[in-house]
Amino acid sequence: MPSKGFARVSLYNIQLHDAAVGVPNGVHPASFLLARYASEDKLPLPVLQKYFDGRAPTLTTAFVIPAFDIPPLVSDKPTNHQSRDLYPLNRTRDFPRHILCLRVKSKKKLEKTRDMVQEKLRGVFDFEKDDLWFRGMNVKALMLSMSFFVPVISTSNSDEFGPGIYASNDFDEGAKYAHPQGALMIFKNPDFRDLSVWETGKDEWNNLTATWLNIYKKEVKISDSHIDADVIKGPLSSDQHEARKRGRYPTQSEITQITCVSYDSCGALANSLVAIVYFHP
Structure with missing residues (x-):
C-alpha cells in the first residue's frame, strides 16, 4: 500500500x-x-x-468499391454517368468524361438479348447505319481496361491480327464475349484520320492470320504495311479452328474487325467510347 x-x-x-x-x-x-x-x-x-x-x-x-462487379450507379434505363463515378480507379485520360450505361437481363438466346438492347437504345443509336464497333468482355476485364486501355499480351490467345485492342462491327460477335454475364463496350466513329490504317488485301490477310494463328505455310510473307500500322482492319475468319486443324488459310466472314496496335490508336478508340451495356443473369 x-x-x-x-x-x-x-x-x-x-x-x-x-x-x-x-x-x-x-x-x-x-x-x-x-x-x-x-x-x-x-x-x-x-x-x-x-x-x-x-x-x-x-x-x-x-x-x-465493388471493382469487379457492375457499378451500383448502372440501372436498367440508359443513363449517362461520369466515368470516374463508375470506376474511381480510372486513370485513362482518353475515355470521355460521360458514358451512357445500361444494365440488361440476359435472355437464354443472344438474339433476344440483342433485340432488347437495341430497343432500349433506340433513338440513341441507329444500329444499322451508325459507324459502331463492339468489344465484349467480363466485368473484371472491363474494370482493368478502364484503368489502362492497352492489350493484355497472352501466349494462349487466338487473335488473328496479333496483340491489340479488338472490336468488330457486329453486335453479336462482340456480345458473345460478354453474354450472359459481362459487359459490351460500344464505340462510335473512332477518329483514325491522323493514323496509319492498314486495310488488308486477301493475300495480306491470309499471310497475317496464318502467322498469328501458327498455321505453317511455306510461302508466308508479311506485308511491310504491318510495321507502320496503327490500326489493322480486315475480315474476321469464320472457321479458325478448322483452319488450324487442317493447316490451311482461314475463310473470311462478312464481319469486319479492327485491331488497334499502337498507343495512339488505342487512345483514339477509347475516346470514341459512347456506351457500356452490362449483362446479368
Missing part, C-alpha cells in the same frame, strides 16, 4: 461484438482493428495511444 499520494485509475466501458472484418493485404490486423474501432468511437483514444506507445496513428478512411 502506498504511503503517499494517490494512484489514478481510469476505467473504460468497452463493448465489442463478434463480427467478420476484412483486413486489407499488407496491413497488421491488430493495428487495423484498433484504429478502426477508435474511428468509430468504440475504443477510447488513450487505449489506442497505449498500444502504440503514446503515438497513435492518424486515423484514415479506406473505401472499398
Whole structure:
C-alpha cells in the first residue's frame, strides 16, 4: 500500500461484438482493428495511444468499391454517368468524361438479348447505319481496361491480327464475349484520320492470320504495311479452328474487325467510347 499520494485509475466501458472484418493485404490486423474501432468511437483514444506507445496513428478512411462487379450507379434505363463515378480507379485520360450505361437481363438466346438492347437504345443509336464497333468482355476485364486501355499480351490467345485492342462491327460477335454475364463496350466513329490504317488485301490477310494463328505455310510473307500500322482492319475468319486443324488459310466472314496496335490508336478508340451495356443473369 502506498504511503503517499494517490494512484489514478481510469476505467473504460468497452463493448465489442463478434463480427467478420476484412483486413486489407499488407496491413497488421491488430493495428487495423484498433484504429478502426477508435474511428468509430468504440475504443477510447488513450487505449489506442497505449498500444502504440503514446503515438497513435492518424486515423484514415479506406473505401472499398465493388471493382469487379457492375457499378451500383448502372440501372436498367440508359443513363449517362461520369466515368470516374463508375470506376474511381480510372486513370485513362482518353475515355470521355460521360458514358451512357445500361444494365440488361440476359435472355437464354443472344438474339433476344440483342433485340432488347437495341430497343432500349433506340433513338440513341441507329444500329444499322451508325459507324459502331463492339468489344465484349467480363466485368473484371472491363474494370482493368478502364484503368489502362492497352492489350493484355497472352501466349494462349487466338487473335488473328496479333496483340491489340479488338472490336468488330457486329453486335453479336462482340456480345458473345460478354453474354450472359459481362459487359459490351460500344464505340462510335473512332477518329483514325491522323493514323496509319492498314486495310488488308486477301493475300495480306491470309499471310497475317496464318502467322498469328501458327498455321505453317511455306510461302508466308508479311506485308511491310504491318510495321507502320496503327490500326489493322480486315475480315474476321469464320472457321479458325478448322483452319488450324487442317493447316490451311482461314475463310473470311462478312464481319469486319479492327485491331488497334499502337498507343495512339488505342487512345483514339477509347475516346470514341459512347456506351457500356452490362449483362446479368
